[in-house]
Amino acid sequence: MSAHPVVETRGLGKRYGSRWALRDCSLEIPAGSVTALIGPNGAGKTTLLHMLIGLSRPSAGEVRILGRSPREQPALVLPRVGFVAQEHPLYRSFTLAELLEAGRRLNPRWDAELATSRVTRLGIPLSQKVGRLSGGQQAQVALTLALGKRPDLLVLDEPVASLDPLARREFLQGLMEAVAGEGLTVVLSSHIVAELERVCDHLVILASGGVQLAGPIDEILGAHRLLTGTRRDPGAVARIDSVIRASHTERQTMLLVRAERPIADPSWQVDEVGLEELVLAYLEQQAGHAAPEVGRLELAS
Amino acid sequence: MVSGMIEFRLSARSGVPTYLQLVQQVRQAVRLGMLQPGDQLPTVKTVVGSLAINPNTVLKAYRELDREGLVEARPGQGTFVSRALPPTPPGDYARLQSALLDWIRRARDAGLDEDDVAALVAATLQAVAAREAA
Numbered sequence: 001m002s003a004h005p006v007v008e009t010r011g012l013g014k015r016y017g018s019r020w021a022l023r024d025c026s027l028e029i030p031a032g033s034v035t036a037l038i039g040p041n042g043a044g045k046t047t048l049l050h051m052l053i054g055l056s057r058p059s060a061g062e063v064r065i066l067g068r069s070p071r072e073q074p075a076l077v078l079p080r081v082g083f084v085a086q087e088h089p090l091y092r093s094f095t096l097a098e099l100l101e102a103g104r105r106l107n108p109r110w111d112a113e114l115a116t117s118r119v120t121r122l123g124i125p126l127s128q129k130v131g132r133l134s135g136g137q138q139a140q141v142a143l144t145l146a147l148g149k150r151p152d153l154l155v156l157d158e159p160v161a162s163l164d165p166l167a168r169r170e171f172l173q174g175l176m177e178a179v180a181g182e183g184l185t186v187v188l189s190s191h192i193v194a195e196l197e198r199v200c201d202h203l204v205i206l207a208s209g210g211v212q213l214a215g216p217i218d219e220i221l222g223a224h225r226l227l228t229g230t231r232r233d234p235g236a237v238a239r240i241d242s243v244i245r246a247s248h249t250e251r252q253t254m255l256l257v258r259a260e261r262p263i264a265d266p267s268w269q270v271d272e273v274g275l276e277e278l279v280l281a282y283l284e285q286q287a288g289h290a291a292p293e294v295g296r297l298e299l300a301s
Numbered sequence: 302m303v304s305g306m307i308e309f310r311l312s313a314r315s316g317v318p319t320y321l322q323l324v325q326q327v328r329q330a331v332r333l334g335m336l337q338p339g340d341q342l343p344t345v346k347t348v349v350g351s352l353a354i355n356p357n358t359v360l361k362a363y364r365e366l367d368r369e370g371l372v373e374a375r376p377g378q379g380t381f382v383s384r385a386l387p388p389t390p391p392g393d394y395a396r397l398q399s400a401l402l403d404w405i406r407r408a409r410d411a412g413l414d415e416d417d418v419a420a421l422v423a424a425t426l427q428a429v430a431a432r433e434a435a
Contacts, residue, residue, distance in 0.1 A: 034355055169353055176349035180356035198311075198319060198354045272431065 004067035006031050006153050006185040007052060011061030014047045021047040023209045025061070029187060029202065031152075033216075034179060036196040037189040038279055039206035045189040046086070048206065049157050052187065053083050066152060079108055082146030082154040087162060088139045092131030096141065099130055100148070107149045115148035118174070136167025140174060147178050154178075156188040160195065172199050193276045205279060207286035217275065224278055227255040227268040245281040256281045306330070306340050311352055316427040319354055321434060323362035331371060332386045342372060342380040 007029035014022045022044035029035050039045050050056035051063055054070030054077065063070060070077040091099060096119060104110045119126065122140050124133065130141065139159065146154055159175075160168040176199060178184055190196055196203075203220055205213040213220065224244070232253045237246045245256040256273060257263075263270050273281075307330045309323055317325070330336040345359045363380050366372040373383045408418050 032357075034357075172353035173350050176353055176356060177346055180346040180349045180359075194313075195353075198352070198358075201355050201357050 004064065005029055006033075006066060007187065008064040008067075009048075009052075009061065012048070012051060012058055012063060013060035014044070014051060014056065015059040020059075020209050022051075022206075023060075025206075025211050027204060027211065027214055029185065031185050032179075032183055033202045034176075034186045034200045035188070035202040035204060036200040037187060037204045037206060038191065038193065038196070039189075040191065040283060043206040044209045045206055046157055049083075049155050049187070049189060053081055053155055054078060079149065080152045082149050082151035084139075084142045084146050084154070084156040084159055086157045088142035088159075090130045090138060090142060090145075092129070094130050095126065096124055096128050096130060096133075097126040099141065099145065100126075103145050103148050109150045111148055111150050114150070115144050118144045118147065134167070136163055136170060139163055139167065139171050143171065143174055143178075147182075150182070152185060154184050154186045156186070158189055158191075160190065160192065168195065175199070193279050197275045203275075203279075205282050207283055212282050212286060221273060221275060221278065223258055223260055224273045225257055225259050225263060226271040226273050226277075227253075227257060227263065228271070229253055229268045244278075244285055306336055307343065309343070309348060309352060311354070316423065317430045318434060320358045320362040320365065321430060323348075323359065324365050327362070327366055328371065328386065331382060332388055334385075334388065336382050338382050338384055340382045341378075342382070344379055 005028040007027065009025050009027045012022065012025040012027075013020060025044075025048060037045050037048065047056065051058050052065060052070065054074055057071060065077050066080060068077050070081070091102070094102065100112070100115050100119070103115060104112055119141070122137065122144075124137055124141070130138065133141065139162075143156075143159075146156075154175075156175075160171055163171060172195065175186065179186060188200075197217070201217055202215065203213065203217050204211060230253065231248055231251055234246065234248050234253075237243055237248075237253065237255065240257075242258045243255050244258060247254045255268075256278070307326070309326055311319060311322055315322065327336065327342065336342075342363065345356050345363075348354070348359045349356050363372065363374065367374055367380070371382065371384060371386070372380050374380045405418060408421075413421070
């Protein structure tokens with residue numbers, strides 16, 4: 001494995017007409033990680049994923065996959081990248097056997113044994129027409145085709161959004177097995193946070209066409225705290241830039257803050273933050289009104 | 302049928318980090334004799350295939366157990382239990398239970414109902430786990 005991050009973007013942007021769908025996106029995704037790309041609809045998740053796999057041309061900045069540009073050197077990049085699109089589109093009139101044969105002919109690094117053993121374990125008959133499979137089975141077949149390429153990077157756009165809870169669990173089981181077995185790097189987009197906490201180790205929050213937060217989930221959770229205390233002046237709190245979310249009642253103020261150092265002020269009760277709460281706070285912040293003015297929070301007393 | 306000696310389970314509501322739940326379950330299985338020195342822990346692939354969790358979480362748990370000296374990783378083979386843990390003697394169980402009974406009575410007298418007690422126990426366990434993890 002090279003020293004390059006598997007995915008690297010610098011100032012990446014995409015404009016449709018006069019509107020920027022994604023702007024100034026700089027990311028590094030390390031080898032072997034499972035990264036969740038989270039954001040509301042319209043945040044630029046699909047736009048970003050399509051630029052990673054060379055489907056869409058950047059309007060600004062650059063993408064490097066395994067150290068190379070997917071649009072300038074597609075023959076070197078694309079065989080090493082697997083993609084599972086939203087709603088798992090497949091050739092519905094093909095039988096499963098025909099679909100796997102197409103996979104073999106289209107992909108130079110095709111692993112027929114891996115693909116066949118996966119569908120056998122899933123218990124899907126090879127003679128079955130793909131269009132007649134359940135949603136969960138179609139998702140598994142789409143994953144099998146992507147894994148059959150033996151990719152170094154697997155990109156999945158909302159892979160579990162359309163699946164029922166059981167199919168979702170089975171899909172993620174298969175995906176995690178592949179990560180454990182093949183040393184695969186995975187980037188997946190989603191707006192379901194709860195499952196991601198178990199599956200992902202890195203997080204990128206996209207909102208309003210830009211990156212709000214990115215990094216290892218452990219570090220991100222470690223760098224945020226929930227503070228509860230007696231009511232403080234909301235005007236003063238709103239000027240502090242390390243406050244991600246503030247809520248006030250008549251008596252109480254609750255703050256979700258980014259705190260690089262331990263908080264020593266005894267007038268706050270300090271609690272850890274869960275991933276879902278943290279993600280929601282960042283998304284709310286973006287959906288909210290004025291950008292916070294830059295200020296400083298005196299937390300250490 | 303899951304191969305290997307034990308099967309992990311996860312509780313999303315316990316508030317205990319996933320890797321720590323795995324660590325605790327191995328310790329418990331060793332303490333109860335379900336796992337004995339020389340036994341192999343489930344492979345990372347088996348665990349992630351059944352729990353749908355990130356492989357690094359399993360690796361982190363196994364590293365922690367290795368650090369404690371309870372298991373050892375043999376390159377290319379897997380992770381094996383390297384020593385036994387003394388089981389909690391039955392006398393301790395009885396003593397602990399009677400102390401707990403006293404405590405629950407005091408909590409009732411103080412006006413705590415069942416939910417209050419459960420919440421307090423959960424919060425305390427969580428605080429302990431957080432301290433251990435730190």
